[in-house]
Amino acid sequence: MNKKTKTPLFHVAKRAALPWYKAWAIRGAALLLALVLCGVITSLVTGEDPIAVYGAIWKGSFGTPRKFWVLLQNIAMLLCVSLAVTPAFRMRCWNLGAEGQALIGGLACAACMILLPGKLPNWAIILCMIVASLLAGAVWAGIPAFFKARYNTNETLFTLMMNYVATQLVAFFCVVWESPKGSGTIGIINPNTQLGWLPQFPSQKYLLNVLIVAVLCVLVYIYLNYSKHGYEIAVVGESERTARYVGIKVEKVIIRTMLLSGAICGLAGLLLVGSTNHTLTPTIVDGRGFTAVMVSWLAKFNPIWMILTSFLLVFLGRGAGEIATKFGLNRSFGDILTGVILFCIIGSEFFINYEIKFTRGAGKED
């Protein structure tokens, strides 16, 4: 107890809710800080002019109309998968199987495109594709949901494992349906007849996806925030005991929500195979099932904010690719910059929720 009494220089205190403009000022400042930090790192490590690097990142997304449309398409697909996991996440059910659910949706879609031509007219093929994809995704999510609801198994591990099963299934069918023979890949499906290809706007081959996902985004937002189902999801997520107490059938809500989650993943698979790529590979979902987790969390499970967070992640990813080619830098350098920016943005939430108070009049006598 002979310790000298030192008044600490500052302490941390929880803030009241900040007005929105202040919160956004803090986020803006964080982004600015991130850019300055990135600039410093760039010039120190590579000797390149940071302004030129920023220019390249910008051009990676907005350089040409084509790049811009690729950006939009990538945002749409990432957002679609993010919208899929969000209802489950709101229920505190960690569906990490979006990758596999989208892939299995794509597999169902490809199966229809390959097996049905000649048996059904084109419109019926497309109808089958839609139904089959959504159903396949829903089943893939429904299996872990059933076990969670019935036996309280851990959904995180279960959904994660289902990803590998889906990947292997697709790899298997890539060999079964290989074209040309011996290539081990499916190649473009129905390249001449274009049977089963989703109709496109004449000038823009990505516009359909973008529109569908935009509508979906609004629908998911309304579903989660205004519908009775959305309310039940929130209650189950916050407290299962409270849910049971008011007579919500928790098992039913878990299964229903996971089926929805899986079906939207199936839709993502449908759009990837039927609308954009017209082929199927085991890597067609491209890790979006996992990136979606970050998109959803960063936006605090709000579908509208997810437009912004998915844009941010896709934009940074495209920029990283661009500087890699333009400056001959390793692609990892782009990832370092992405990391710095995300660190600052996520870190800014601390300053939105807490304030640092400097102690006034330290050591004053009374």
Next chain:
Amino acid sequence: MDNKIAAVTMRNITKRFGPTLANDKVWLNIYRGEILALLGENGSGKTTLMNMLSGIYFPDEGEIAIDGKPVVIRSPKDAFALGIGMIHQHFKLVDVLTAAENIVLGLEGKLDLKTAAKKIREICDTYGFEVDPDQKIYDMSVSQKQTVEIVKVLYRGADILILDEPTAVLTPQETDKLFAVLRNMRDAGKAIVIITHKMHEVESLSDRVAVLRHGQFIGDMPTKSTNAQEMTNMMVGHPVVLNIDRPEPDDPKPRVEVRDLTVRDVEGTLKLDHVSFTAMSGEILGIAGISGSGQKELLEAIAGLQPVESGSIEYIADNGQREQLIGKDPLAIQEMGVALSFVPEDRLGMGLVGNMDLGYNMMLRSYRSGKSVFTNRKAPYKLARQMVDFLEIATPSVETPVRRLSGGNVQKVLVGREIANAPSVLLTAYAVRGLDINSSYLIYDTINAQKMRGVAVVYVGEDLDVLLELCDRILVLCGGKVSGIVPGRGAKKRDVGMMMTKLGGNAHE
């Protein structure tokens, strides 16, 4: 007492949580050899003030001095170094460890449980505790766990002890034991602060009282020179009537008939053993018993939340029609047209959703109404606003998450919603636990109003004085069995207390 140097002097302490001023320029002295009762309504800043003393919060302004020397308390570790120990409402013990292991947990130096056990026994002998150092925490009763908490802070050399509502979870007998120990510690020269809402405890135990209201220090005085009425008035800020009404039941009719109800928990332990009783309309049936005697299971079985092994629970409608409630979940019961309201013990874990605001919590009961797939949000928010006015709920707005409200206000939200349902059966578990006097009386009045409406009220309580004043009949549970049912009017506290610990008690001597 005037020339004594205060063990603790708190000067001009201010603490804000955002816009809320939890403590506003509070001055408080704590002396050795004295038991100070810290009084105040829910949310008046008692716990916040003590948390600053024990290093959990750091004051925004003001100074703290120990034995006249200014100190800075940045963490619980600093507080321990200064001899300050706090026993919280919620125990912070590791269930799978023994008492001794919990007590030495986190201390530096070599782990020597034998020496520790010896020292623990010494402490126990000095003050009259009963602790077995080798007993596991999960084997202990609530009161034993509390004893371990107290020994833990004494072991660390605390001579300034703060107890936050220590008696809320204790039976009358356990409370007496605790008080005896506290008096021993006082006589040994320790400074003791006790936060409590129970006036008779303040009067019987403390030497001095200090009152806080809305975060401000209102005054302090020797307990001998004041009384419950004056202290309550100081806490509330205006005169309050300290009487619980007990109107005569108006035309009571059987409403819920429970026959031979037997319940086992998931581990197969017998929780209720052939319990039989009838709850009447227009009557408050009190359930007394040591905590864990089956009260929770009884209410949850009636509410359709607890699987039942055998027996029957019948709801009797006004026209005499009987409906079996066993095997039905809350939704099925609601759909049968039985308006059953339930105020559970675990408010934020079961009755409410802490992260949702008042309006959304009102919606829990009503969101299904209407055919639309969308929720109707106007009605619940309107109900929430009415509730805020009617029950005087202190909240910044109806859009505030309920977890940010103080305990009493959380309870008002829950009780308000359950009553808004216009129930014919109202089940309440520890409806006033942790509530201050003013809120408690508001809840009693509300429950009485329901009784006058003809509702069959089942009131599980822990404060025997209140049970005896409020209830028309009292059912005493002992180890899951009905120890007896006594009329509330004229029952003796001592008899009911005996029935709680021994089947049948000595009521029939």
